[in-house]
Every structure is written in structure tokens, then in C-alpha cells.
Amino acid sequence: MQKILNVALDNRSYPITIGENLLSQFEHFKLHSGQRVLVVTNDTIAPIYLQDLLDMLEAHGVKTDSVIVPDGEQYKTMETWNQILTALLANNxxxxxxxxxxxxxxxxxxxxxxxxAYQRGIKFIQVPTTLLSQVDSSVGGKTAINHPLGKNMIGAFYQPQSVVIDINCLKTLPQRELSAGLAEVIKYGIIMDSAFFNWLETHIDDLLNLDVDALSYCIYRCCELKAQVVAADETEQDMRAILNLGHTYGHAIEAELGYGNWLHGEAVSVGMLMAAQTAKLLGLLADKDIERIENLLIKAKLPVKRPEQMAIESYIPHMLRDKKVISGKLRLVIPTKIGQVEVMDGIEKSVVLESINNS
Amino acid sequence: MQKILNVALDNRSYPITIGENLLSQFEHFKLHSGQRVLVVTNDTIAPIYLQDLLDMLEAHGVKTDSVIVPDGEQYKTMETWNQILTALLANNxxxxxxxxxxxxxxxxxxxxxxxxAYQRGIKFIQVPTTLLSQVDSSVGGKTAINHPLGKNMIGAFYQPQSVVIDINCLKTLPQRELSAGLAEVIKYGIIMDSAFFNWLETHIDDLLNLDVDALSYCIYRCCELKAQVVAADETEQDMRAILNLGHTYGHAIEAELGYGNWLHGEAVSVGMLMAAQTAKLLGLLADKDIERIENLLIKAKLPVKRPEQMAIESYIPHMLRDKKVISGKLRLVIPTKIGQVEVMDGIEKSVVLESINNS
Structure with missing residues (x-):
């Protein structure tokens, strides 16, 4: 049984299909016999899923090529991007x-x-195989590569024609990456849905144990919540910023320690607690809410202490380079209770430094 | 005195301002005191115009940086693109x-x-300094870089917030590049405006002599015609293709001989005559129209014979890689009389080869 969420944005609508064993089911890809496809994957995923997917597509009359790039955040580069474009061109x-x-x-x-970017835009289909990408990348159309001087600094807003989420793929996902995905899941509870946060508090073990019903509900709900935010953003400019809870602090950790050493979700986990500390210092968040957030992150097997080897002062330059910075002033997403955040401008550096120090 | 053309596309409208000495007139840039600007230019233009422009902008309270990239089509690369992105990042x-x-x-x-692509999109202002870019790049929002395997294969549709065309800049433009621009000017006459073609036949010398009134009218009319085509394309998919008259043949010349050896406009000049030969072979174009086209190109000091060093067979692989190719079949824009073209699919390779041979 599948859950299907229709995401309507920019006068276009596309389906997110969530279920078991979807990689073998042609109908979810919204492809037609005679079309040409380039499958892009990495050297971790390729040995497990690539050939079966190509065979399935070819069996339905789709002509396929594939390109395998190295796995890891450190390869989210212009070189990898060029490798994909070159594969498109080399195969005409x-x-x-x-x-x-x-x-x-x-x-x-x-x-x-x-x-x-290829020929100024071709269609694409997302088949996210990690929990993080299933709850985060399926909605919103943000695409990007990193630059040595900043993360996600080069990219485009670009919507897929469909998203296929096969929960079976999580069976081969390392525990650490599953937990990293849960950091973004927990984020949705904190920023906008206290009932979902409650549900997570009671079902976090089911998720870690890959219970299919729990995962299906969890992924569907995260995509639904993100779609609400993104749709609202077409009129309300600040709305989408709430998705960045913990990300400005987290990006500083990733950038300073090198992308890939701390997983994105791990950095966001600590980043959310830093944002919670900022809220506390501003008198906006109760201690018991911070405790609930920290406890849930711990149960999800996520780090809750900042990296010891990173000096507190070294956060600021990275944070000032963040895309959320406007005219040199820090803008942060601050939780005010479970299920509610505020986007705040002009936060003092001293408060930021103390928030880091307390984490 | 300036001419202003308002281009309305994609729910957005922007002005193209055409006149003398506009680089020193702040109001045409639609900027405000306190904004930050990165000026991108090349090492030919920089010594002539850059400092005056920066001084003018700074005098109006705009904070400026600049980046100078190498001049030439051979530098329309991912490396140059990255150089600009790096300059944006390095200057925060x-x-x-x-x-x-x-x-x-x-x-x-x-x-x-x-x-x-920078942070998924920032505003930009076009200040085209060559005739070709003034009549071609000001409208349509096509941006791109070349790839070793194909021209303009990587890019985006992206509209400027304003276009400032200073006719004075043409005074420092080499004669050969002025002529290359006239190839695109003549193209507009052939594809959609026989009256403009007639006007060009009588005013081509005024244009070569940089007569201000003739240039203003000519640039305005070309931008207006292109805006008509691009606007119509929102409903009519094939319309925009007519702008590619001579370009599929021309791109083959540029790609085979190396971008920059033949100027784009020079390749388009010969390419348009090849398309005219194709039309003749298909019984669609009268000899006298071919003569008029050839004579006007000659008067504009453009090449009208194909490059001798390039084998006829070597055109086809380049043409098949063209973005206009659909499912491996050649699609060409074919003039049927002065001021009218048709987009034709499935043209036989033998006809293409003979068209090249006759040119």
C-alpha cells in the first residue's frame, strides 16, 4: 500500500509516492516507453539498487544510461556536477x-x-534513498552544490516531476545516517507541530527499528509539513526560513570541520540545541522544552554537545557567510515552544557566543 | 535622448534603455544608494569603461566590487563562471x-x-557593450556557458532587472565585431520583418559608420522584434526557434574550428546562407531572395563562403548534438521569403550536405 502526497507549487503539481518496494514498480515514475533516462547515483547505492532499477525501466521500454559519482558531502562539488553534465552530453x-x-x-x-542547467532545464525524478533526503529534499525544489567558500552557495530552485520514496531503501542505510535523518524529522515537530513532536516521543524506537507503518506516517507528515511551509512562502517571505532551525549554527560546524566529518543531521541536532540556548538567553523558551528536545535527540542517537575541537569564535565567520544573513546582521530561527518558532534579526554576537558556549 | 523599451515576460517587466552616454547616468541602472554590486567585465572592456562606471555608482552610494575575466568565446567556460561565483563569495x-x-x-x-545560480539567484543588470549582445542578449533571458562537448549546453532562463545600452560603447568596438553584430540584425529582417530588411538595405552604411539615429532605431527594433518572439513562445512552442536561423549550421562551424576563431556572427552569416540553400533545394526560396540576403551580408562586411578548411561531413555530428535536435532528427529554420521562415523537422542529411556544399 502506498501513500501519495500531491505537492502543488508554481502552477505545477507533482506526486510524492511513499511505500515499500516502489523501485520495482514502474507506474510511480511517471515515465513512458520510448523516453530516455540518465540515472545518477553514487558508488554506495549503485551496487545495491542500480542494476535492478535500470532493468525495470528497460523492461518498460525506457532507454537508460547511468553515471556513478563518489559518495559523500565532500563530493557535492562543481566537479561532480560537471561529471553528470558530461555524461548527459557524451550520451547525446x-x-x-x-x-x-x-x-x-x-x-x-x-x-x-x-x-x-542541462540545456537550460530537463525534467527530473527524485528517488531519495536516505531518511534525510526523503523528508527534506522531496519538497521545496532547492538544488545546489557546495563551493570551497560556502555550502549550498550555487544552485537553483527546480521542481521534480515526481518523487518516489521506497522505504525498503532504509534497510541498507547505516544507523548513523538514519539518526541524522531523524534530526530533520524532529525539526518539523519543533518548528510547527507539537502533536507530531509528541508522536515522535512515543514512536522514536519504532522509527529506529524501521517499522514500516511508523516510517510511512513519519515521512508523509514531514513532506506534508514542508509543503505547507513552501506553499505559504509564495506570499510570505519569512515563512520558509523556519525550516532553517539549527542550520545556521550547524552549517558553521560542517564548514569548519569539513563537510562529511559531521553529518548534516548531526550538525543540525547540535545547532537546534544552540538555537534553543539562544531562545533561553532571550527569555523565550522554557527549560522543560529544551530538556524535551535534548531527550528526544538523545533517544534518536544524535549528538547533543558541540564538537570539542572547534573554538567558539570560529563559528561567527561561517555564520556571517550564511545565505540567511542580510546586510551583515545575524538572522536566526528561534524556538519559542515545542511547535513554534520565530525568525529573529539582529541578534547580538555576544548572545550567539554564549549560546554556543552553553551547548 | 533615450529610447526605452519595456519588456514584459513571466509576470515581470524590465526596461531596456538605449541611448548615448548612458554609462554615466545612474537613473538607468534602477539601483539605490546602499545596495551592493559586483561588476563583471573582461580584460578588453575593463581598461576603457570599468573605473568610470565604478566611480559613478560609488558617487551615488552604491558599494561596488568588480571581477575581470579573460575576453573571448573560448573563456565562456565553467572556470570563468566559477571565477565570478568565487568573487561573489570572497567579497561576502x-x-x-x-x-x-x-x-x-x-x-x-x-x-x-x-x-x-549564486545563492539560487540574485538580481542582475545587463550592460551590453557590443552590437551583437545589444540586439541579441538583451531580450529572452537565455544565459549559458559552453562545455567542451557543446556550445551553450549549460545554463538557465533568467531575466535581468534592467538593460542599459550605451551606443557610445560601439565606438571602441572593432569593425569585425560590429559586422558580426550586423549578422544578427539582418537575421531579424529575414525571419520576420521585410520592411526592416528593406531599411537595412538602405541604411547598412549608416550603421557601419556608427550613425547614432540609425543605431538607436536598429537596436530598438531588434529588441522589439525579439521581445515579440519570446512573448509569443509562452503559448507557441515553436515560435522562439525561428531566432535560430543559421545557428545550427553556424554552431557546427564554431565548434569544429574552435570557438572564437570564427566570430559567432560570422558563423551565423554563412549559416543563414546555408539555410537559404536548404530552402532553395526544397523549392521554398527564390534565387533573388538569396541574392538579396547575400548582398546585404557582403555590404555588412560579413563572410558569405563556408570555411575552406572544414570538411562537409564534419558538420553533421555537431548539428546532431544541437539543442534543436529532437529524437535524432534534424530540425532547421528555413527562410521561405524575406521576412518569413518555417521551422522544419526531419530534413534529409543529403539535403543538408548539399546545402553546405553549395555555400
Whole structure:
């Protein structure tokens, strides 16, 4: 049984299909016999899922090529992006070809940006294989690559034509990456849905044990919540910023320690607690809410202490380079209770430094 | 006195201002005191115009940085694009910064694509300094870089917030590049405006002599015609293709001989005559019309014979890689009389080869 969520944005609508064993079910891809596809994946995913997917597509008359890029955030680069574009060109793919992104958030981001740029835009299909990418990259159309001077600094807003989420893929996902995905899941509870946060407090073990019903509900709800935020953002400019809870602090950790050493979700976990400390210092968040957030992150097997080897002062330059910075002033997402956040401008550096120090 | 053309596309409208000495007139840039700007230019334009432009902007309270990239089609690359993005990052430019593209078509294309991709899109202003870019790049929002495997294969559709065309810049433009621009000017006459073609037949010398009134009218009319085509394309998919008259043949010349050896306009000049030969072979174009086209191109000091060193067979692989190819079949724009073209699919390779041979 599948859950299907229709996401309507920018006058276009696309389905997110969530279920078991979807990689073998052609109908969810919204492809047609005779079309040409380039499947982009990485060297971790390829040995497990690539050949079966290609065989299934070919069996339905789709002509396939594939390109395998190195796995890891450190390869979310212009070079990898160029590798995908070169594969499209070397195989003479035209404007009517479709790119399929099979992998985690890095694959979705870099392949999505390649799809947006190849011949100024070809269609693409997201097949996210990690929990993080399933709850985060499926909605919103953000594609990007990193630059040595900043994360996600180069990219495009570009929507997929469909998203296929096969929960079976999580069976081969390392525990650490499953937990990293849960950091973004917990984020949705904190920023906008206290009932979902409650549900997570009672079902976190089911999720860690890959219970299919729990995962299906959890992924569906996260995509639904994100779709609400993104849709609202078309009129309300600040709304989408709430998705960045913990990300400005977290990006500083990732950037300073090198992308890939701390997983994105791990950095966001600590970043959310830093944002919670900021809220506390501003008198906006109760101690018991901070405790609930910390406890849930611990139960999800996520780090809750800042990296010891990183000096407190070294956060600021990274944070000032963040895309959320406007005219040199820090803008942060601050939780005010479970299920509610505020976007605040002009936060003093001393408060930021103390928030880091307390974490 | 300036001419202003308002281009309305995609729910957005922007002005193209055409006149003398506009680089010193702040109001045409639609900037405000306190904004930050990165000016992108090349090492040919920079010594002539850059400092005066920066001084003028700073005098009006705009905070400026600049980046100078190498001049030439051979530098319309991912490396140059990255150089611009790196300059934006190194100077801590935010989402509210504005990119100013000061130069010819290469600068407009690569800087426009950098603006589209930096933090997923910042505003940009086109200041085209060559005739070609003034009549071609000001309208349509096509930005791109080249790839070793194909021209303009990587890019985005991205509209400027304003276009400033200073006719004075043409005074420092080499004669050969002025003529190359006239190839695109003549193209507009052939594809959709026989009266404009007639006007060009009588005013081509005025244009070559940089008569201000003739240039103003000519540039305004070309932008207006292109805006008509691009606006119509929102409903009519094939309409925009007519702008590619001579380009599929021309791109083959540029790709085979190396971008920059033949100027784009020079390749288009010969390409348009090849398309005219195709039309003749299909019984669709009268000899006298071919003569008029050839004579006007000659008067504009453009090449009208194909490059001797390029084998006829070597055109086809390049043409099949063209973005206009659908499912491996050649699609060409074919003139049927002065002021009218048709987009034709499935043209036989033998006809293409004979068209090249006759040119």
C-alpha cells in the first residue's frame, strides 16, 4: 500500500509516492516507453539498487544510461556536477531526456542542479534513498552544490516531476545516517507541530527499528509539513526560513570541520540545541522544552554537545557567510515552544557566543 | 535622448534603455544608494569603461566590487563562471547583492548564469557593450556557458532587472565585431520583418559608420522584434526557434574550428546562407531572395563562403548534438521569403550536405 502526497507549487503539481518496494514498480515514475533516462547515483547505492532499477525501466521500454559519482558531502562539488553534465552530453541526451536522481541528499541536490542547467532545464525524478533526503529534499525544489567558500552557495530552485520514496531503501542505510535523518524529522515537530513532536516521543524506537507503518506516517507528515511551509512562502517571505532551525549554527560546524566529518543531521541536532540556548538567553523558551528536545535527540542517537575541537569564535565567520544573513546582521530561527518558532534579526554576537558556549 | 523599451515576460517587466552616454547616468541602472554590486567585465572592456562606471555608482552610494575575466568565446567556460561565483563569495556578497554584466554576449551569458545560480539567484543588470549582445542578449533571458562537448549546453532562463545600452560603447568596438553584430540584425529582417530588411538595405552604411539615429532605431527594433518572439513562445512552442536561423549550421562551424576563431556572427552569416540553400533545394526560396540576403551580408562586411578548411561531413555530428535536435532528427529554420521562415523537422542529411556544399 502506498501513500501519495500531491505537492502543488508554481502552477505545477507533482506526486510524492511513499511505500515499500516502489523501485520495482514502474507506474510511480511517471515515465513512458520510448523516453530516455540518465540515472545518477553514487558508488554506495549503485551496487545495491542500480542494476535492478535500470532493468525495470528497460523492461518498460525506457532507454537508460547511468553515471556513478563518489559518495559523500565532500563530493557535492562543481566537479561532480560537471561529471553528470558530461555524461548527459557524451550520451547525446536531448532536452526531452529525463534525469533520475537515485541516492541521498547530495545526489538529489547535485543531480537536480544538473537537470536545471542541462540545456537550460530537463525534467527530473527524485528517488531519495536516505531518511534525510526523503523528508527534506522531496519538497521545496532547492538544488545546489557546495563551493570551497560556502555550502549550498550555487544552485537553483527546480521542481521534480515526481518523487518516489521506497522505504525498503532504509534497510541498507547505516544507523548513523538514519539518526541524522531523524534530526530533520524532529525539526518539523519543533518548528510547527507539537502533536507530531509528541508522536515522535512515543514512536522514536519504532522509527529506529524501521517499522514500516511508523516510517510511512513519519515521512508523509514531514513532506506534508514542508509543503505547507513552501506553499505559504509564495506570499510570505519569512515563512520558509523556519525550516532553517539549527542550520545556521550547524552549517558553521560542517564548514569548519569539513563537510562529511559531521553529518548534516548531526550538525543540525547540535545547532537546534544552540538555537534553543539562544531562545533561553532571550527569555523565550522554557527549560522543560529544551530538556524535551535534548531527550528526544538523545533517544534518536544524535549528538547533543558541540564538537570539542572547534573554538567558539570560529563559528561567527561561517555564520556571517550564511545565505540567511542580510546586510551583515545575524538572522536566526528561534524556538519559542515545542511547535513554534520565530525568525529573529539582529541578534547580538555576544548572545550567539554564549549560546554556543552553553551547548 | 533615450529610447526605452519595456519588456514584459513571466509576470515581470524590465526596461531596456538605449541611448548615448548612458554609462554615466545612474537613473538607468534602477539601483539605490546602499545596495551592493559586483561588476563583471573582461580584460578588453575593463581598461576603457570599468573605473568610470565604478566611480559613478560609488558617487551615488552604491558599494561596488568588480571581477575581470579573460575576453573571448573560448573563456565562456565553467572556470570563468566559477571565477565570478568565487568573487561573489570572497567579497561576502549576499542574496540582496546585484550583479552588473559589463561586456559582450559572453560576459552577459556567463555573468547572467552566475547571477541565476549564486545563492539560487540574485538580481542582475545587463550592460551590453557590443552590437551583437545589444540586439541579441538583451531580450529572452537565455544565459549559458559552453562545455567542451557543446556550445551553450549549460545554463538557465533568467531575466535581468534592467538593460542599459550605451551606443557610445560601439565606438571602441572593432569593425569585425560590429559586422558580426550586423549578422544578427539582418537575421531579424529575414525571419520576420521585410520592411526592416528593406531599411537595412538602405541604411547598412549608416550603421557601419556608427550613425547614432540609425543605431538607436536598429537596436530598438531588434529588441522589439525579439521581445515579440519570446512573448509569443509562452503559448507557441515553436515560435522562439525561428531566432535560430543559421545557428545550427553556424554552431557546427564554431565548434569544429574552435570557438572564437570564427566570430559567432560570422558563423551565423554563412549559416543563414546555408539555410537559404536548404530552402532553395526544397523549392521554398527564390534565387533573388538569396541574392538579396547575400548582398546585404557582403555590404555588412560579413563572410558569405563556408570555411575552406572544414570538411562537409564534419558538420553533421555537431548539428546532431544541437539543442534543436529532437529524437535524432534534424530540425532547421528555413527562410521561405524575406521576412518569413518555417521551422522544419526531419530534413534529409543529403539535403543538408548539399546545402553546405553549395555555400
Amino acid at each position: 541526451h536531448t532536452r526531452s531526456s529525463i534525469l533520475v536522481a537515485l541516492g541521498g541528499g547530495v545526489i538529489g541536490d547535485v543531480a537536480g542542479f544538473a537537470a536545471s | 556578497h549576499t542574496r540582496s547583492s546585484i550583479l552588473v554584466a559589463l561586456g559582450g554576449g559572453v560576459i552577459g551569458d556567463v555573468a547572467g548564469f552566475a547571477a541565476s
